[in-house]
Amino acid sequence: MTQQSVTMADVAKAAGVSRTTVSFVLNGRMEANIPETTRERINQTARMLGYRPNAAARTLASKRSAWFGLVTEIATSPFATDVIKGAQRSAWKDGNFLLIAPSDDDPSMEMLAVEKLLEQQVGGLIIATTWHREIIVPENAKSVPCVLVNCFDAAGEFPSIVPDEVAGGYAAAEILARAGHTNIGHITVAQGIPAQIGRQTGMKQALRDHGISQEESKIVAGDGTADSGYHGTQELLAQPDPPTAIFCGNDRIAMGAYDAIKELGLRVGEDISIVGFDDQEILAPHMRPKLTTIALPFEEMGMAGVSLLNQMAEGSPIENRQITIGCPPRIRSSVAMHGQR
Numbered sequence: 001m002t003q004q005s006v007t008m009a010d011v012a013k014a015a016g017v018s019r020t021t022v023s024f025v026l027n028g029r030m031e032a033n034i035p036e037t038t039r040e041r042i043n044q045t046a047r048m049l050g051y052r053p054n055a056a057a058r059t060l061a062s063k064r065s066a067w068f069g070l071v072t073e074i075a076t077s078p079f080a081t082d083v084i085k086g087a088q089r090s091a092w093k094d095g096n097f098l099l100i101a102p103s104d105d106d107p108s109m110e111m112l113a114v115e116k117l118l119e120q121q122v123g124g125l126i127i128a129t130t131w132h133r134e135i136i137v138p139e140n141a142k143s144v145p146c147v148l149v150n151c152f153d154a155a156g157e158f159p160s161i162v163p164d165e166v167a168g169g170y171a172a173a174e175i176l177a178r179a180g181h182t183n184i185g186h187i188t189v190a191q192g193i194p195a196q197i198g199r200q201t202g203m204k205q206a207l208r209d210h211g212i213s214q215e216e217s218k219i220v221a222g223d224g225t226a227d228s229g230y231h232g233t234q235e236l237l238a239q240p241d242p243p244t245a246i247f248c249g250n251d252r253i254a255m256g257a258y259d260a261i262k263e264l265g266l267r268v269g270e271d272i273s274i275v276g277f278d279d280q281e282i283l284a285p286h287m288r289p290k291l292t293t294i295a296l297p298f299e300e301m302g303m304a305g306v307s308l309l310n311q312m313a314e315g316s317p318i319e320n321r322q323i324t325i326g327c328p329p330r331i332r333s334s335v336a337m338h339g340q341r
Contacts, residue, residue, distance in 0.1 A: 006051045015045040026051070028095075066096050068309055069117030071141075072128040073105040083128050083149065086302025094310055096123075105130075111138040118143060124309040127151065128302070132162055132194045145312035149305040150298070152322060159312070160322050161304045165198025168294045168327030169247075172199070172275045173206035175292060175329060176245040180338035181273060182212050185243035187232035187253050189224040196249065199277060203247055218243055222253050229256025237264060237272075244338055245273035251280045254291055254334075273335040277327075289333035297325045 008026065012019040021034060025042040070087055084100060091098045099120060101113035110127075117125065118140065125141050128149040135151045137158055148160040176184050186203060189196045200219070207214050220235050222228035229248055233256065236243055248254035254276035261272050268274055269289040276284060279295035304323060312318060 006049045008051075011042065011046050011049060011051050014049060015042050017042060022046075067120060067122045068096055068098055068124050068126065068306065069114070069120070069122040070098055070100045070126045070128060071103050071110060071113045071117065072100065073103045073110075073130055082298035083302040086299035086304075087126060087128075087149075087306045088302075089299075090303040090306035090310075094306075096306070096310070098306075107136070107138070111140060114138050114141050123313050126302075126305045126309060128305070132165065134194075145309055147305045147309045147312070149301050156321050159308055159318050159320075161301045161308065162194070162322060162324055163296050163301065164324040164326050165195050166202040166205075167324075168277060168296075169199035169202025170206040171202070171327065171329050172247045172277060172294050173203040174210070175275055175331070175335055176247065176273060177206060177210040177212060179245070179273060179335050181243075181245040182338075183218075183241065183243045183245070184212065184214060185218045185220070185233075185236040185246040186214075187220045187222040187229055187236070187246060187248050187257065189222060189249035189253070191221055195277075199249060222249055224250055224252060226252045226256035226259075229253030230260045231256075233257040233260035237261070237266075243272075245275075245335070248274060248276045251276040251278045251283050251291060251293055254293070255283065255287065258287060269334045269336050273338075275335060279330050284330065285332070287334070292332045292334045293330050294327045295330050297327060300325050 008022045009019050012022045022042055024034060025039050068091055088098050099117055101117055103110035103113045124145040126147050126149055129151040132150050134154055137153050146158050148158050152160040188200060220232040222232050246257055248257055254274050257274055258268050261268050266272055276291050276293035279293045284291040284293045304325060
């Protein structure tokens with residue numbers, strides 16, 4: 001008997017029970033008064049025969065698919081594994097499975113990816129992006145419940161899970177303020193994107209709350225690259241009253257800042273304190289000194305996306321159309337108490 005041909009009836013016959021009893025046990029239904037010894041015998045028999053549930057039949061019977069689709073441009077990004085890990089962990093917890101389709105940040109590819117997932121009868125979709133931004137959701141994604149992760153649509157038609165950029169920027173500046181720094185520079189990521197706006201807003205609020213004033217000359221526009229961190233740090237440290245600490249808009253900017261500081265014969269974490277943002281696993285913990293930074297919660301966003309999708313698939317009302325996930329600090333060695341050397 002091949003695995004493909006094993007049915008509940010076969011399991012029932014081998015276990016010496018009714019097919020209905022097998023159905024209750026293998027579908028995890030606990031309301032029936034079935035002795036635990038019988039449940040164990042049925043499960044053992046099913047494993048021995050190589051029984052596999054028929055996903056298509058189960059979908060028809062329950063009118064709900066156990067499959068969710070994840071459309072993402074980030075299949076090869078350092079952050080992809082965390083989003084997928086979180087989403088898959090949450091899906092498995094509820095007995096669901098995740099199908100992943102790459103979109104390559106191409107609208108036509110994205111629509112095709114959605115269509116291919118819909119052909120697999122997925123019960124819902126997650127669309128995830130590399131960086132926090134507004135997107136246009138493919139029209140065909142509207143045919144099933146859909147959640148956006150690390151992105152949002154302009155009309156707010158789709159529920160979204162995004163990082164709390166403002167709180168993250170606040171935490172970054174507060175780390176420096178609590179270390180006694182009052183002259184703090186900032187090198188931004190690309191202008192106008194949610195990360196730049198949110199992080200800078202949070203930073204300014206934290207400085208105000210700590211009674212610290214910041215001149216606009218201490219804020220330098222960057223573009224998220226190490227080069228902009230290098231040149232931005234040169235600009236800041238060439239000022240008549242250079243900052244003793246710099247909040248870098250992301251970890252790559254911080255990497256460039258390290259180079260500029262070392263070229264000037266200064267020491268990161270001693271002469272100049274640095275805080276980054278993102279907590280890139282392949283970067284931040286391996287810089288010398290190790291970079292204090294604010295983590296983007298990719299795994300948590302993936303988990304929250306699937307959890308929200310489960311609610312929608314079950315028909316539960318969604319109260320909050322946009323959920324923000326906190327960005328926790330990662331304290332390492334690049335920040336020193338001001339005046340202590």
